[in-house]
Amino acid sequence: MVPWIIAGLGVGVAAAATARVARLVAKHEHRGWPVEWPIRRVSPEGFDPIFRLTSFGPSLETVVRYSSSMGVHGGTSDREAWILAVLATRARIMFEFGTCTGKTTHLLAMNSPADAIVHTLTLAQGQEGQYAGGAGDDGHDTRAALRESSAAGFVYSNTPEESKIRQHYGDSKAFDQTSLAGKCDLVFVDGSHAYSYVVSDSRKALEMVAPGGMVLWHDYRGFYKPRGVYKALNELAKDVELVHLKGTSLIAYRRQEGPTGVSSSARE
Numbered sequence: 001m002v003p004w005i006i007a008g009l010g011v012g013v014a015a016a017a018t019a020r021v022a023r024l025v026a027k028h029e030h031r032g033w034p035v036e037w038p039i040r041r042v043s044p045e046g047f048d049p050i051f052r053l054t055s056f057g058p059s060l061e062t063v064v065r066y067s068s069s070m071g072v073h074g075g076t077s078d079r080e081a082w083i084l085a086v087l088a089t090r091a092r093i094m095f096e097f098g099t100c101t102g103k104t105t106h107l108l109a110m111n112s113p114a115d116a117i118v119h120t121l122t123l124a125q126g127q128e129g130q131y132a133g134g135a136g137d138d139g140h141d142t143r144a145a146l147r148e149s150s151a152a153g154f155v156y157s158n159t160p161e162e163s164k165i166r167q168h169y170g171d172s173k174a175f176d177q178t179s180l181a182g183k184c185d186l187v188f189v190d191g192s193h194a195y196s197y198v199v200s201d202s203r204k205a206l207e208m209v210a211p212g213g214m215v216l217w218h219d220y221r222g223f224y225k226p227r228g229v230y231k232a233l234n235e236l237a238k239d240v241e242l243v244h245l246k247g248t249s250l251i252a253y254r255r256q257e258g259p260t261g262v263s264s265s266a267r268e
């Protein structure tokens, strides 16, 4: 009897350890079994030729100003920050869903042309009552969104780049994007990760992006956490050509110069 109990415990511990490793690989490396990754994975170069590798590594066109993600919980990784900063070098109008500390906002402002404008939207301290979650939203995603809505100031405050930044406050479902429709060269979707918000913010982002412009989403990490991003983007990928940038949790879309290539159901 005792050997069977010990064997059973051993199997249980091994299964729990395997599940934990799978979860960590999904969260940090954005790949791996048993998660399905239905969105096609491409190298950053496969999405934009600016990331092509030379015999020395990334080209000099990709040299940007940025600060490390060290000690920043839940923000972009160094690789993700670099990709966003490089894409900003050619963007004049940008929009970010979810400001948090303003780290990415500042990166976009620092690396963009002198006449560029970065719009960024966040739910501020005291605006939690505006949050309008949907019935199918995961409780963890909702709690994280509300917890992150407490920034008392921003990294970019009192910097020379502040003049390029337009800070908007309020709930993203209530945000009226019509004045920016078809105008943004780069939209970064990183607000609430709850399903109903990712659906709503993505629709707005696809409406705001200019011909030839791009939309990037953060935190595509499999079905563990945040669940809303994974579910909403897998659904969106059925209508819109999305790619998953290798080595990152970034999902990317480029609007064609001509007709959008986005079905009306995805934009409505």
Ligand SMILES: C[S@@+](CC[C@H](N)C(=O)[O-])C[C@H]1O[C@@H](n2cnc3c(N)ncnc32)[C@H](O)[C@@H]1O
Pocket: 074, 075, 076, 096, 097, 098, 099, 100, 101, 102, 103, 104, 105, 121, 122, 123, 124, 131, 132, 145, 146, 148, 149, 150, 170, 171, 172, 173, 190, 191, 192, 197
């Ligand atoms: C993950 S953080 C954003 C990180 C930031 N983009 C960066 O790269 O450093 C999420 C942000 O979304 C904001 N947020 C959460 N729910 C929101 C909502 N319903 N409307 C607008 N902003 C929201 C939070 O206040 C927080 O600032």
